[in-house]
Amino acid sequence: MIPMFAMGASDHDDHGHDDHGHGDHGDGHGGHGDHGHGEHGGGSSWWMYLLGFLVLAPTLMCLFNGVVGSSGVSYNPATGEYSSPILMAIILAPAIGAVINGTIGQKLPRPIVNLVGCAAIGLAFLFSISAVGSLMGLEAPAAEGHMAHQPIVYNAFKWIWVGNFQIPAKFVLDPLSAVMILIITGIGTLIHIYSAGYMSHDPAYARFFTYLNLFCFAMLILVLGGNMLLTFVGWEGVGLCSYLLIGFWYTDDAKASAGKKAFVVNRVGDFAFIIGMFLIFTAAESLDYQAITQLATTPETAGPLMGIATAATIFIFIGCTGKSAQIPLFVWLPDAMAGPTPVSALIHAATMVTAGVYLIARMNALFILAPTTMWIVVVVGGVTALMAATIAVVQNDIKKVLAYSTVSQLGYMFMAVGSGALTAGVFHLMTHAFFKALLFLGAGAVIHGLHDEQDIRKMGGLRKSMPIIHWTFLVGCIAIAGVPGFAGFFSKDEILWNVFAQVHAGAPMPGLHVVMWIVGVLTAGLTAFYMFRLYFLTFHGESRVAAGVTPHDAPAAMAMPLIILAALSAVGGYLGVPHILGGLVHWIPGIGEAMSHHILHTWLEQVFTPSANALSIRFEHDQEVVMEWVTMGVSVVVALGAIAASWMLYARPSDVPKTVAERASLPYKILSNKYYVDELYALLFVKPTLLIGRFFHKVVDEVLIDLLLVNGAAWVMESMGAIGKRLQDGNVQRYAGYVVLGLGAIIFLLLIK
Amino acid sequence: MEGSVPLEWYLILSAAIFAIGGVGVLLRRNAIILFMCIELMLNAVNLTFLAFSRYRTGALGALDLDGHVMSFFVIALAAAEAAVGLAIILSIFRHRRHINVDDGNLLKN
Numbered sequence: 001m002i003p004m005f006a007m008g009a010s011d012h013d014d015h016g017h018d019d020h021g022h023g024d025h026g027d028g029h030g031g032h033g034d035h036g037h038g039e040h041g042g043g044s045s046w047w048m049y050l051l052g053f054l055v056l057a058p059t060l061m062c063l064f065n066g067v068v069g070s071s072g073v074s075y076n077p078a079t080g081e082y083s084s085p086i087l088m089a090i091i092l093a094p095a096i097g098a099v100i101n102g103t104i105g106q107k108l109p110r111p112i113v114n115l116v117g118c119a120a121i122g123l124a125f126l127f128s129i130s131a132v133g134s135l136m137g138l139e140a141p142a143a144e145g146h147m148a149h150q151p152i153v154y155n156a157f158k159w160i161w162v163g164n165f166q167i168p169a170k171f172v173l174d175p176l177s178a179v180m181i182l183i184i185t186g187i188g189t190l191i192h193i194y195s196a197g198y199m200s201h202d203p204a205y206a207r208f209f210t211y212l213n214l215f216c217f218a219m220l221i222l223v224l225g226g227n228m229l230l231t232f233v234g235w236e237g238v239g240l241c242s243y244l245l246i247g248f249w250y251t252d253d254a255k256a257s258a259g260k261k262a263f264v265v266n267r268v269g270d271f272a273f274i275i276g277m278f279l280i281f282t283a284a285e286s287l288d289y290q291a292i293t294q295l296a297t298t299p300e301t302a303g304p305l306m307g308i309a310t311a312a313t314i315f316i317f318i319g320c321t322g323k324s325a326q327i328p329l330f331v332w333l334p335d336a337m338a339g340p341t342p343v344s345a346l347i348h349a350a351t352m353v354t355a356g357v358y359l360i361a362r363m364n365a366l367f368i369l370a371p372t373t374m375w376i377v378v379v380v381g382g383v384t385a386l387m388a389a390t391i392a393v394v395q396n397d398i399k400k401v402l403a404y405s406t407v408s409q410l411g412y413m414f415m416a417v418g419s420g421a422l423t424a425g426v427f428h429l430m431t432h433a434f435f436k437a438l439l440f441l442g443a444g445a446v447i448h449g450l451h452d453e454q455d456i457r458k459m460g461g462l463r464k465s466m467p468i469i470h471w472t473f474l475v476g477c478i479a480i481a482g483v484p485g486f487a488g489f490f491s492k493d494e495i496l497w498n499v500f501a502q503v504h505a506g507a508p509m510p511g512l513h514v515v516m517w518i519v520g521v522l523t524a525g526l527t528a529f530y531m532f533r534l535y536f537l538t539f540h541g542e543s544r545v546a547a548g549v550t551p552h553d554a555p556a557a558m559a560m561p562l563i564i565l566a567a568l569s570a571v572g573g574y575l576g577v578p579h580i581l582g583g584l585v586h587w588i589p590g591i592g593e594a595m596s597h598h599i600l601h602t603w604l605e606q607v608f609t610p611s612a613n614a615l616s617i618r619f620e621h622d623q624e625v626v627m628e629w630v631t632m633g634v635s636v637v638v639a640l641g642a643i644a645a646s647w648m649l650y651a652r653p654s655d656v657p658k659t660v661a662e663r664a665s666l667p668y669k670i671l672s673n674k675y676y677v678d679e680l681y682a683l684l685f686v687k688p689t690l691l692i693g694r695f696f697h698k699v700v701d702e703v704l705i706d707l708l709l710v711n712g713a714a715w716v717m718e719s720m721g722a723i724g725k726r727l728q729d730g731n732v733q734r735y736a737g738y739v740v741l742g743l744g745a746i747i748f749l750l751l752i753k
Numbered sequence: 754m755e756g757s758v759p760l761e762w763y764l765i766l767s768a769a770i771f772a773i774g775g776v777g778v779l780l781r782r783n784a785i786i787l788f789m790c791i792e793l794m795l796n797a798v799n800l801t802f803l804a805f806s807r808y809r810t811g812a813l814g815a816l817d818l819d820g821h822v823m824s825f826f827v828i829a830l831a832a833a834e835a836a837v838g839l840a841i842i843l844s845i846f847r848h849r850r851h852i853n854v855d856d857g858n859l860l861k862n
Contacts, residue, residue: 732854737779 105206197557269322320356341444381414
């Protein structure tokens with residue numbers, strides 16, 4: 001019999017890494033005592049808590065609805081606002097889960113911890129659906145015949161109340177935050193369930209679910225917060241949880257320092273965010289989003305904001321580059337892959353890293369006042385997208401490829417919001433959350449199934465042994481590559497079209513947008529290429545799996561989220577069908593009419609009205625349709641061509657990749673070393689900082705403070721004491737002698753007077 | 754007060770005795786000798802008091818006994834000092850068989 005764990009189980013328990021045994025193997029290798037117990041976590045008990053969750057959650061929902069009425073929305077005539085405590089329920093559900101698992105989780109049995117963790121976020125998801133359902137009902141006629149959704153506002157308490165600096169703990173559910181909370185709680189729930197399987201052998205499972213719940217709590221504060229300071233609280237909270245989860249296996253030095261790196265790099269961005277807040281407060285005297293938007297969109301009051309808009313938005317954008325891993329602060333994200341894979345999926349692909357895109361979308365009224373910032377955002381996004389995509393082409397670690405792909409896709413989102421195509425940015429945020437979470441979870445399942453192997457050179461041919469992972473991963477690849485019909489196609493195409501359309505929309509630099517569009521198309525091609533390189537190297541060709549490892553498919557707890565996410569990746573794009581393709585879906589009974597008009601755009605229109613007015617695309621209608629078809633055609637051809645190229649190079653045995661790597665050894669070396677950015681930063685920032693630190697240690701601290709001030713003061717005292725000591729020698733006669741001397745001195749002085 | 758000893762002579766005498774006593778205190782090592790030197794100094798001061806007292810009586814024409822009173826105080830004090838001091842010296846002598854003040858440094862440092 002082949003030993004299951006070539007590397008030894010005890011070796012893994014040391015740092016609690018993915019030491020997974022599985023139900024489906026446990027049967028075949030019943031003789032192995034060391035992983036026989038694995039069957040519980042991986043195989044049989046997952047549906048137990050799923051069942052418990054399905055029973056418990058509706059019960060609690062009914063209780064909640066019974067107490068506060070149907071999602072508790074009430075109208076306040078004094079302020080003209082709708083209010084509902086359900087927003088607090090959404091936020092507090094994961095917090096309660098974190099508290100339970102964080103305090104007594106260590107003593108609870110594993111299924112209970114899993115149940116608490118999943119139920120906490122699952123409840124938040126159900127509450128979110130209920131709240132968003134209520135929000136849909138609150139339609140009010142807005143200007144120009146559009147229907148606007150009245151936001152649901154909940155003022156929890158007065159938080160900071162000092163003079164005119166008044167910050168309420170105010171939570172706002174509007175169409176934009178509605179999209180975000182559905183992504184966070186929905187994908188969050190799937191990833192929690194997946195984690196129950198993935199972490200089934202980690203002894204620190206209670207800690208893991210505590211952090212994961214805590215992260216969801218912070219992320220929900222971030223998107224529901226009604227003012228910048230509350231968003232900042234969530235912003236810091238997710239940063240903290242990101243740090244805790246990257247360094248989850250903290251006994252491994254490299255992983256602990258990856259967490260530290262993420263934390264420190266994010267501090268740089270957070271610092272800029274704070275300065276941005278200061279600037280906005282000095283001009284607007286408020287940090288409330290509604291108030292800022294109101295001020296910025298009213299020409300009479302926009303004056304003070306105009307003065308600081310460019311500076312403030314640039315600082316806020318620097319904050320976004322930190323959290324959303326853009327140039328120059330992207331370096332932490334690839335290292336963040338040291339965390340458990342569900343963390344990479346939830347935090348470092350689907351939710352937290354999109355916070356920057358969300359923030360710009362949220363503050364679009366202010367960004368519109370600063371065209372300079374807007375083109376900086378576009379350029380930074382475009383350059384990041386291209387750079388990260390080129391790096392991803394040569395990476396051999398399955399998670400690193402996905403990490404750089406995430407950086408690249410985030411660059412797309414910034415290109416979109418920078419072009420004023422906010423809907424496109426949020427749309428891509430959503431579809432990316434679907435397919436990137438899927439890809440990460442699929443990668444996690446592969447790593448799990450190969451017992452910790454992350455190197456794609458040691459994979460290959462896995463499509464037979466891992467059919468579920470293979471098919472879902474393929475859907476993810478197709479979606480991200482932009483094959484027509486799948487989610488990524490719709491959102492990416494919309495971004496490219498909007499970037500291109502800026503050329504004619506009176507943009508200050510039309511040439512820039514042409515360049516950026518080309519960059520976007522190139523990146524799209526590279527994306528399709530590296531994703532299918534990853535797919536073919538992992539699932540096709542000869543097996544290069546190390547001897548002694550038996551690959552196996554995902555256990556049920558992990559397969560279910562994969563299948564749901566694959567379905568979302570396939571159909572998620574139909575929330576944003578472009579106008580020119582509207583006819584293709586118009587026939588669908590019931591929803592076809594709505595679908596043909598870009599559902600997401602209609603839904604978000606009200607939030608983005610200010611910038612829509614400023615940046616509406618000004619093509620002649622016929623010309624617009626032709627151009628849109630052309631750009632769409634170009635990106636589809638590029639994507640399909642890249643997939644074909646990747647198939648030729650990697651699906652079959654070929655030595656072309658090797659030859660290319662040898663011929664172009666210099667570019668290859670630069671790319672595989674990630675443009676030496678880490679080394680550059682080490683040279684520019686880390687080394688000087690260390691030098692300054694050493695200077696302060698060796699010179700300022702040891703010489704100036706220790707030697708001169710501390711020991712110097714003591715030395716002065718001691719020397720003075722040495723003189724005094726000699727006087728007080730205990731010889732009474734000498735004392736008397738001094739008295740006589742003093743007496744003589746006094747007499748002498750009196751005499752010479 | 755014609756023909757009597759002038760004040761200066763008293764003062765010079767008492768200064769001389771005080772100086773002898775003072776030098777003795779500074780230079781001698783034997784505790785008994787020190788003691789006697791202190792007595793010399795005290796009595797030199799007494800002599801001054803009395804001389805001044807006498808002198809002031811002569812000048813003002815009325816009896817002035819302040820100096821005498823001070824002398825009595827000094828004598829009483831010297832007696833008390835002698836009682837305590839001699840007791841200490843005696844006990845030191847019993848311990849060490851000598852009364853050299855230089856060697857009494859047990860509590861130093």
